[in-house]
Amino acid sequence: MVSNDTPELTARPPDEAGINLARELTRRLAPPSRRQLSTWLAEDGEAEEIALSPHIVELLLQVLTETAKGNAVTIVPIHAELTTQQSADLLGVSRPFLIVRVR
Secondary structure: OOOOOOOOOOOOOOOHHHHHHHHHHHHHHOOHHHOOEEEEEEEOOEEEEEEEOHHHHHHHHHHHHHHHOOOOOOOOOOOOOOOHHHHHHHHOOOHHHHHHHHO
16 A cells, blocks of 8 residues: 655656756765755745755765766655555566566
């Protein structure tokens, strides 16, 4: 049974501008000294500095690294319950192939 919080597994490859931006951000985040960062969030003329934990920076770096290569990225929580079709899509195989392997 799939729960209501089943993630949507759609991903589309980045365009050229996205690839270039990801390359630049990867270059800037790559040095280990940059593992503790902060960013500014602005809304309605108000700006607030938000600290990013090393774990979040590492996750962002992984996503940016794959994006810089032109790869689509999907994030799935470890505890997610997936349908057989979602599992097959995530693994890049057909649903019938997955069903045979699971049984």
